[in-house]
Amino acid sequence: MTEPSIFTRILDGEIPAEILGETERVFALRDIAPQAPVHLLVVPKSAEYRNVAELAAGDPSLLAEMVAFAKELAAEYTEDGDYRLVFNSGENAGQTIFHVHAHVLGGGLTEKSVGA
Ligand code: 5GP
Numbered sequence: 285m286t287e288p289s290i291f292t293r294i295l296d297g298e299i300p301a302e303i304l305g306e307t308e309r310v311f312a313l314r315d316i317a318p319q320a321p322v323h324l325l326v327v328p329k330s331a332e333y334r335n336v337a338e339l340a341a342g343d344p345s346l347l348a349e350m351v352a353f354a355k356e357l358a359a360e361y362t363e364d365g366d367y368r369l370v371f372n373s374g375e376n377a378g379q380t381i382f383h384v385h386a387h388v389l390g391g392g393l394t395e396k397s398v399g400a
Pocket of ligand 1: 290299301313314315316317318371372378379380381382
């Protein structure tokens with residue numbers, strides 16, 4: 285059996301995190317190492333899908349739910365409601381946690397967040 289992901293361990297209360305909101309199937313938290321003034325993560329409670337392509341193929345309605353939730357969070361947590369939605373896919377693209385999750389970046393992007 286593979287180890288539970290960091291997000292599963294957060295959801296299970298094993299790793300502390302401030303959960304900003306949740307629905308039956310997804311939850312949101314602040315990224316521990318923010319790359320923008322607002323940097324949130326939207327994560328399905330299930331660790332079944334490793335990346336967004338797998339999720340899109342396996343459960344498009346869950347992906348749509350993540351996108352809708354990201355928009356709500358951006359409206360609540362950024363000044364202007366504008367945001368970038370990023371899914372790193374694969375190690376060489378910077379993915380470190382293989383439990384699909386969306387980065388919601390907003391509030392005025394830092395140089396770091398755009399790779400400058
Ligand atoms: P990835 O690199 O896989 O696209 O995104 C994983 C994200 O999870 C990173 O931005 C990283 O900073 C964040 N992260 C890793 N460990 C923790 C943690 O224990 N708590 C929180 N809140 N975020 C984490």
